[in-house]
Amino acid sequence: MRICAIGDPHGSLDKIKQVPLSDIDLILLTGDLGNANLKRKMAFDNIERKKQGLEEIEYTPAQKKKAFMEAYTSTMKIVKYLRRFAPIFTIFGNVESSNYDTRKQSRKIGVALPYLSNDLNAMPDVRVINNRVVNFEGIRIGGLEYFVDTNWVREFKPSDYKDRLAKAKKETDKAKQVLRWFNSLDILVCHQPPYGFLDKVTAKFAPKHWQGKHAGSQTILQYIKSKSPKYVFCSHIHEGQGMKKVGETEVYNLGVGEYKIIKF
Numbered sequence: 001m002r003i004c005a006i007g008d009p010h011g012s013l014d015k016i017k018q019v020p021l022s023d024i025d026l027i028l029l030t031g032d033l034g035n036a037n038l039k040r041k042m043a044f045d046n047i048e049r050k051k052q053g054l055e056e057i058e059y060t061p062a063q064k065k066k067a068f069m070e071a072y073t074s075t076m077k078i079v080k081y082l083r084r085f086a087p088i089f090t091i092f093g094n095v096e097s098s099n100y101d102t103r104k105q106s107r108k109i110g111v112a113l114p115y116l117s118n119d120l121n122a123m124p125d126v127r128v129i130n131n132r133v134v135n136f137e138g139i140r141i142g143g144l145e146y147f148v149d150t151n152w153v154r155e156f157k158p159s160d161y162k163d164r165l166a167k168a169k170k171e172t173d174k175a176k177q178v179l180r181w182f183n184s185l186d187i188l189v190c191h192q193p194p195y196g197f198l199d200k201v202t203a204k205f206a207p208k209h210w211q212g213k214h215a216g217s218q219t220i221l222q223y224i225k226s227k228s229p230k231y232v233f234c235s236h237i238h239e240g241q242g243m244k245k246v247g248e249t250e251v252y253n254l255g256v257g258e259y260k261i262i263k264f
Contacts, residue, residue, distance in 0.1 A: 001025050001137055001264040004086070005189070007235035007254025008093060011035025011074030013081060015257035021085035024261070026136055029082075030235040030254060031093025031146055031191040034075035038067035039095070040205075047207055050159050061109035068105070068113055071095050075116060079126055087125040089134060091143040092117075093191040093236060098130075131178045133185070139264055142182040142229075146191035146236070147171035149217040156210060175219050185229040186264070191236050194221035198240035198253035224249050231262060 005028040009016050012035075021027070042063075046056040059067075075096070082088055092098065097105065099115050106113045120126050127134070129143030148168045158164050182188075192215065193199040199216030215237050224232060224246045232251040235241075241255030252260045 001139070002261060003028060003139075003187075003264065004259055004261045005030070005231075005233040005252065005254060006082075006259045007233075007241070007257060008032035008095075008238065009034075009078045009257050010095070011071075011078065012257050013074075013077055016078060016081065019257070019259045020261075021082070024086045027082055027086050027088045028141070028187070028189050028233055029088060029090035030189060030233055031091045032095040032235065033078050033090065033093075034071035034073070034095055036067075036071050036095040038063075038070050042067060044205065044207070051207070061111050064105070064109050065111045065113065068097065071097075072114055072116055076119065079120060079123065083123060083125055087127075087136075089127055089129045089136075089141060089143060089189070090120070091145050091189055091191060092128065092130055093146045129189070131174075133182055137264075139186045140184070141187045141189065142179075142185045144175060144178060144182075144188065144190040144220070147175045147217075149175070149192075149195075149219050151195060151218040152215060155213055156215070172219055175217075179219070179223040179227075182223075182227075184227050186231070188220075188223070188229045188232045190217075190220055190232065190234050192217050192220065193234045193237055193240060193253050194218075194224055194232070194246060194251060196221065197244045197246060197251055198234075198242055199237045200240060201237060202239045221246070224251070233260065 003026045004024045130145035133142050150168045150172045153165045153168045195216040195218045201210045238255045240253045
């Protein structure tokens with residue numbers, strides 16, 4: 001059994017085409033499948049404006065749809081290419097939009113938007129495994145969708161601290177419940193790394209007050225220490241690419257479109 005785990009593609013089909021996929025039985029993806037350049041620029045521009053005491057830019061429905069469709073279209077291209085080689089299990093990172101969020105955004109901007117989760121699951125041999133355990137040829141694989149851990153809010157102190165912390169508490173409680181339900185796994189696929197491992201922010205595009213901080217999840221770290229899955233595959237903090245061991249667990253931050261092939 002040969003499994004290929006691939007880090008956040010971010011719409012880079014040319015890079016994904018360099019991954020050797022012959023004789024691969026299963027492909028695992030860590031989320032952020034599509035190109036989110038527009039979405040990221042819009043978010044970081046407003047972060048900088050807040051720091052300067054300026055009002056946030058209110059983007060038009062057409063601009064918001066363009067950013068959404070950039071990510072959606074490039075995601076579909078990545079998955080359609082990869083499914084030629086092997087079945088795919090993927091989680092959602094912070095680029096993807098759930099059906100709930102898509103419906104909410106669509107109503108807000110008054111524009112119909114496609115449902116990514118439905119469209120991915122409709123493809124043969126493609127399955128979104130957000131907060132699910134799947135058994136593939138006897139291998140237990142858990143997929144934990146992206147969430148904002150409370151430790152991130154406390155560490156990075158966003159301007160809307162109280163609101164973000166309240167939301168993060170709900171997301172973190174849910175993630176903890178999911179991980180308790182997962183119990184023991186052979187493989188955990190998650191978006192962000194465990195706290196303190198392959199998670200230090202050094203990217204030039206990140207705000208200066210983020211630099212050097214750990215952006216990983218304490219919740220994921222505690223799960224790894226408690227249950228010791230054989231492998232953990234993640235990305236999110238792309239500059240943290242590499243492998244570290246947490247106890248007996250091999251944790252791989254697969255960066256942008258990098259990969260690891262394992263054998264069971």
